[in-house]
Each structure stands twice: as structure tokens, then as C-alpha cells.
Amino acid sequence: MREVPRAPPPPAAPRPPRVFLVVVDDTDEMRNALRFACRRAQKTQGRVALLYVVEPVEFLHWLGIGRMMEAEARAAAEQRVQTLAAEVFAQTGTMPTIHIREGERADELVKVLQEDPTVSLLVLATASGAGNPGPLVSHLMSHLGRRIRIPVTLVPGELSLEEIDALT
DSSP: OOOOOOOOOOOOOOOOOEEEEEESSSHHHHHHHHHHHHOOOHHHEEEEEEEEEOOOOOOOOHHHHHHHHHHHHHHHHHHHHHHHHHHHHOOOOOOOEEEEESSHHHHHHHHHHHHHHTTEEEEEOSSSSSSSEEEEEHHHHHHOOOTTOEEEEEETTOOOHHHHHHOO
């Protein structure tokens, strides 16, 4: 009997790009997390996502003033994220995904991770100096381990940008 040649298997579906999520705040260490995420995204043809959480305003004496403070905080968040998005584009050649949320930072982070299946790695930086690695890192490691479905990379806050580049 003669063997009939089989058709080659269909090509595998292209893998979606890896998405590296960075939580934006005003610390110097956040820049290390952002640099690491940008370098990894660049080297793996991935993308960067930015999460900025506007914390609740606790000024409730006059409702109008509280709303005005919330609007100002939201505008500042949008400006900060746009500035960082331009930096991400300059480093990676792609625009990041942007998430701006209102609420408690740790809670909103978990919600984004549960809602956005494209995120494949959470990149955080530890606080510089000895002691506490930072409030978000401490909270995540002690309370949220089972609620996060992706790996977490902790970038030491003491690293220089050159050291980060050498590691990635």
C-alpha cells in the first residue's frame, strides 16, 4: 500500500504580545519599574500598560469643594500618564495601554488584573533604602497572592538606569 502524504499542520496562531503593567505613582522608584517594563517590552515585542489610581479625596465638609478636588486630581493623573506614555513610546515605539481608576490603589490594581487578560507581568519597584519595600509591594505580598494570576517582578529601587539596561 502506498502512503498518502499528509498536509502540513496549519500554522500556529500568533501569540498576543506580552503586556507589562506598571503602577504609576510619584516615587523615584516607579521610574525603575517603568524602565524595566519598557526594556522587556522592547526586547520581547511586547507592550507596556500604565495604571494610575486616583485615591479618594477625604474632604467632605463641602461637597462642591470635594468634587473640585477630585476633578483636579483626575486632570493631574491624566497629565502624568500622558507624559509617561510619551516616554514609553520613545523607548518602545508603541503607545502603552492606559488605565486610570479611582479608588484604593491595591483594590484597583487587583480589579485591572482580573479584568484585563492581556496583562502578563506586573512590574513594581521596591523602595530605596533599607526596611519596608514600599506600601503597595508590602500589601500585595501579604494579602493578594492568591488573587493575582500573573508573575510579579520587583525591580530594586537602588538600581541605576544603566544597571537596569544591563539586566534586560
